Amino acid sequence: MKAEDDPVSDDEIVLRLIWHQFHKEDDSLPIKPRAFHPRNDEATGISVFRLACVSQPVDVLAALPKIENRPLYLIAGLSVASLRKIGLTVTPDKIEAVPGHALLGELNCNSWDTDKATWKPKVEELARIASGNIVHRAGSKTVDG
C-alpha cells in the first residue's frame, strides 16, 4: 500500500463512488455522466480515492457518513493516466474517514457552471471509462456485511 503523502503516479487507479441511480446495467453507457457532475459545494473538485492507499475497494464506502447508504453505491475505477489524458489531475486531500482521498481539482462547481461546453464531453468520457471498470456493485456484500 502507498502512503497518502506519496506522489500520485500515472500507473495508479482512483475509485469513484457512484450513486446507484446513476447506473443502468443494460445501457450502452451504464454509468451516467451525472455521476461526475460536481455538487454545488465542491469548489475544489470532485472526490476520488486512491486504490493504492486502501486494502480493498469497498474500504472507500466508509467515506459515506450514513451507513444505510453504503449498499446504494457502486464503485468504479479510473486510471490516473486516462484522467491525465482528458486534462484532470489527482491531488491528495486527506480526510479522516478513509485514507487516500483525493480531488479532481479542475472539475469543480465553479468551472462546471461557467464552462459546461468544455466539461460535457469530458464528463461523458469519464462515464465511459468508469463504465468499463466497475469494481463493486451496489447492494454487493461488503466486509462489514
Next chain:
Amino acid sequence: MMKDTLTLENVASESDFLRNTVLEDPDPKWRKVVDELLAARDLEDDWDGQGAKAPSIEVVDTSLVLVQKLRTAGFAPPNDFGPSVNGAMTLAWRSDTSSMEIEVLSSTRIEGYRWRKGDDRAEQFAL
C-alpha cells in the same frame, strides 16, 4: 436536431396540460421518462447521502413540460433522464457518434449542449 423553438414561460399555466397529457402517456418508454421525472418531486436535499441538492418542484415541472414538447416535436425518448446532484434535471440522448444533453435549471433557464464523439467542446444551443 431541435425542430421547434420551445417556449416555457408560465409553467404554472401548463398544469392542466401536464395532468392531461404528460401523466397519461401511452408510450411505455416515454411513460418511464415521465415516471422518473415525477419521482424527483419527492426528493429532499441530501437525497444521495452526500449532500445532493433536490430539484425544486418548478424545475421538475418544467422538465415535464419540456418532455411533452419534445415528444410532440417528434423526438425519441432520452437515454438518460433524472436529477443531477446540483438541483438540475437532465435529459440526454446518446448515439455511437453524437450526444445531446438538456439541463433544466429553472423555469426560465434551460441549457442545451450537443457534440460529436471526439469533440473537445460541446456546442451550446438555446431553448
